[in-house]
Amino acid sequence: MRLPEHDSTDSLSASPDSAATLGPAGVSNGAGPSNGLKKGLATNGATALAGNGAAVAKRGKLVARVDLQGKPLYSGSYVDREEYIRLVVQSLRDAGYEESATTLESESGYAMETPDVSDFRQFVMEGSWTKAESVLTRLVGSGDEAGLWDARFLICQQKYLELLEAKKVSAALNVLRNEIRPMGLEPERLHLLSSYLMCEHPDDLRERAQWDGTLGTSRQRLLAEIHRFVPSSLMIPPQRIVSLLEQSRSWQQSRCLYHNSPAYSLGYSLYTDHQCDxxxxxxxxxxxxxxxxxxxxxxxxxxxxxxxxxxxxxxxxxxxxxxxxxxxxxxxxxxxxxxxxxxxxxxxxxxxxxxxxxxxxxxxxxxxxxxxxxxxxxxxxxxxxxxxxxxxxxxxxxxxxxxxxxxxxxxxxxxxxxxxxxxxxxxxxxxxxxxxxxxxxxxxxxxxxxxxxxxxxxxxxxxxxxxxxxxxxxxxxxxxxxxxxxxxxxxxxxxxxxxxxxxxxxxxxxxxxxxxxxxxxxxxxxxxxxxxxxxxxxxxxxxxxxxxxxxxxxxxxxxxxxxxxxxxxxxxxxxxxxxxxxxxxxxxxxxxxxxxxxxxxxxxxxxxxxxxxxxxxxxxxxxxxxxxxxxxxxxxxxxxxxxxxxxxxx
Incomplete structure (x- = not known):
């Protein structure tokens, strides 16, 4: 998805005379004047956009928006440019290169995800369940009623378990009665959730529910589950490039008749196709x-x-x-x-x-x-x-x-x-x-x-x-x-x-x-x-x-x-x-x-x-x-x- 264009009066701009020439990758070869920033706009690393081709100040350097023609990444390639760039941005963030990811978003004009998706991730990770549910409808879409129901149930179940773990039994019972029960669950499933109310200790709850708790990975796992119900074009599956590389490795192994090395041995390289000697x-x-x-x-x-x-x-x-x-x-x-x-x-x-x-x-x-x-x-x-x-x-x-x-x-x-x-x-x-x-x-x-x-x-x-x-x-x-x-x-x-x-x-x-x-x-x-x-x-x-x-x-x-x-x-x-x-x-x-x-x-x-x-x-x-x-x-x-x-x- 493209980042929104700003009007010239609201954008950060630099004088054409001072803008550096762009190389093939659209990266500035020089720095522009620092006084080109408008008063009141932060310069802490978040990149503002100046429209197609305009240079933008970022940590004292010029980052210009590059608008390359055509959807394919290369001539004759089947790889979609927008999909590729967004996956690279995600991969950079996963690897800890936040500033490089932000720069690439600014230079390409492609955002990794919409503000709704970013907000939803944040709401889930901090346990702001009401806010998360309000955004969920926009992500899943009204046309997928079954998917929306499943995603809402997962959020309600997480909220219910976290309240029980915190020994807030009354609040948990309220979620069970007023939010989960009206969803029309099968009696066996509802009975199982109700039985967790009898757990006297949080450890008992985590063991019976096979759930690792608020401080564990349960919220990350919840996000991974909800990914199934949100279009991947909106909410990119986690570590997508790594998944593609793993698929490539598995395919190469299947083509290697003499393959006989551990799956994660140091002998694997991304530079060459895998082939056992x-x-x-x-x-x-x-x-x-x-x-x-x-x-x-x-x-x-x-x-x-x-x-x-x-x-x-x-x-x-x-x-x-x-x-x-x-x-x-x-x-x-x-x-x-x-x-x-x-x-x-x-x-x-x-x-x-x-x-x-x-x-x-x-x-x-x-x-x-x-x-x-x-x-x-x-x-x-x-x-x-x-x-x-x-x-x-x-x-x-x-x-x-x-x-x-x-x-x-x-x-x-x-x-x-x-x-x-x-x-x-x-x-x-x-x-x-x-x-x-x-x-x-x-x-x-x-x-x-x-x-x-x-x-x-x-x-x-x-x-x-x-x-x-x-x-x-x-x-x-x-x-x-x-x-x-x-x-x-x-x-x-x-x-x-x-x-x-x-x-x-x-x-x-x-x-x-x-x-x-x-x-x-x-x-x-x-x-x-x-x-x-x-x-x-x-x-x-x-x-x-x-x-x-x-x-x-x-x-x-x-x-x-x-x-x-x-x-x-x-x-x-x-x-x-x-x-x-x-x-x-x-x-x-x-x-x-x-x-x-x-x-x-x-x-x-x-x-x-x-x-x-x-x-x-x-x-x-x-x-x-x-x-x-x-x-x-x-x-x-x-x-x-x-x-x-x-x-x-x-």
Missing amino acids: KDAFPSVNTLKLQAHSDEVWGVAWSHDGRYLASASKDQTAIIWMIGPQSDPNLRDVRPHHILRDHPFPVSCIAWSLDDSVLLTGSEAQIRLWNTRTGLCIRLLEEHSETVTSLEWLPDGSGFVSGGLDRQIIRWDAAGGKIDSWDEAAVRVTDLAVTPDCRRLVVVGLIGVPPLEPSRDGRTVSGSGGGNMTLEDLVDQHKMIVYDLITQEEEMTLSLEGDLSSVKISSDCQFALINHAPNEIHLYDLISGRLTRKFTGQQQGHHIIRSCFGGVDGNFVVSGSEDGKVYLWHRDTGALLEVLPGHGPGSVNAVAWNPTRERMFASCSDDCMVYVWEPPPPPRIEELSQEDVKGKGKTRQLWEGDGVASSSRIH
Whole structure:
């Protein structure tokens, strides 16, 4: 909006002879005579206007009004000049440059906001509610009755709460009866407001109303709420330029396939478009952990990112200590504990929230291990068939287990059984709890136990005898979403193909499911729809567990039956990397380090656990079975041709 023009008799003026020449930006190149000010007009920094092109005295300098032609900011630009200038004025004021903002208003002729808006802000911030309501009608406009009603209610509610906080109960009751009640609120809402009268202490009021009080940010929040009902051309949303920059940053991140840096890292610059360096992406195996004697089926990082647990067919689980990343050449990497005593292969593992306990699943048994001592704390034998999944609750209160026996059991942190679901509709192959601790997502198959694949891989045998083909199991696989508290099914999807794993995104919205053959699916848990497919890896008959990766979970990582690791961009589905390195057999599981955004681990049928980091690392460290027995540690130099030479440290 333009500032009002003044008549020549009322404006501040300077002699044309003394006015300085204006540069391209319309800024005066010199100072005019101080006696050009009319008597009685202040010179404290508020700029008076002298009409188009006239110079105005401001702190002893001349500020001239610039009238540039055309609405666009530049030739061929879509940016409106007035909108841009008003946002710059707002941004200058937000940053504390009040005089510069006032000068820009004077020079451009565009005011950031009308006097009504300025008055309204002031009235709200000082609690002058009657004055604020009188201005509100002019801001919202009579044509928006619903918006005006909502804005008035917000003001009345703020006034009511402030009176209660000040223990002016009679005045608050008067507002409730004479101002709020006639507005025709729903009875439940009116009853809730009335209940605040019973609060004996202001702290009780603030807690019950979820309101931070007069001295808090409640009035600023009130202004932000009322912004919704006032045209943005009149009342510019707060910190609008910052919001636009944030949107630009988010868009650039979404276009950056290898984006993997913290949202507010110092690496962001307004001078250039954001682009993450591909060389900073984890694509080289920097650690080869070799201590298992058989296939490795699972890996899981501790929450502090310092330890890596691996589960193997060799009936052991190993807790590896992965030293700091500061100096890879000297990084201390060794088995911290080897957890034996499993009578069967270890199929699944899970860390407690504080990393003090590691769960292991071995056939129908669950063991709790003290990660500091390496001793077994407790043995649980409630399942009757193989335990396929163990998941700690995000609040640390306990964990959930699922198995092929259709049982889903909830345990406390010490391993005490809390309850179990009624027999699940599927033989559970994996489960996951959403980070908000509200839902449990289960994947599995509807088969008559026990189901075992025949040698030719084409048929499965059931306990009733006879064979059925894999095609007979079409639509026999399901994803089920339960309410974690009530145990009721919220959503059930029948899916074709084997479902071997499920992971939940950090925002609780998406479920990542390994789906044989040869696909990974991303499902929206809100709409229940398939969002995206990730293809390229091979999965036919083996259980492969994928995961989200990166700072914002914007990568999808999976192993494959061809012995490689595959990485995709989550939002586009673009295949970013195919990483070789493992030996023959399947890469069975991957896990991204929760504290080191450029590190993840994989495990394979080749008995190895690999740790992947950005290239080029100066060395690879490898631990062998021999080292586990106490003979020392092997460090390997990384050669350019891939040949390693080792030196033994005793």
